[in-house]
Amino acid sequence: MVPLTMLPVGQEGVVKGCRAKEVTRKYLEGLGLVPGTPVTVILENTGNLIVAVKNSRLALSKGIAQQLLVEVAL
Template identity: 45%
Template sequence: MMPLSMAKEGEPNVIKKVGGKEETRQFLENLGFVTGGMVTVISQMGGNLIVNVKESRVAIGKDMANKIMI
């Protein structure tokens, strides 16, 4: 397992765990980051990520990406 922030661009990954406080987990789940779901990093700039999750593009910061384990 590794954090989403370390994923290679363009490579589909399965979300294994979403960490953080309850409100953080709920926020990420509402965006589509659920255990067992697929996520693909589209681009990475300055630690911030643009990812494809549930057929939509989402921009997240490095701190949030570190809470999502793949």
């Protein structure tokens, strides 16, 4: 498992966990970022990410993206 920030643009990963505090974790779950969910990095700009999740695009700060743990999809 690696932080979401480590995925290159265009690479798909699967959310495996979150190291964030409970409030942030609940917020991310509300956005659909729960364990088992595929996520693809669309754009990276100075560490901040645009990701595709369940037919939506989300903007995540570098700090939050570093706390999301993903496994690279094969």
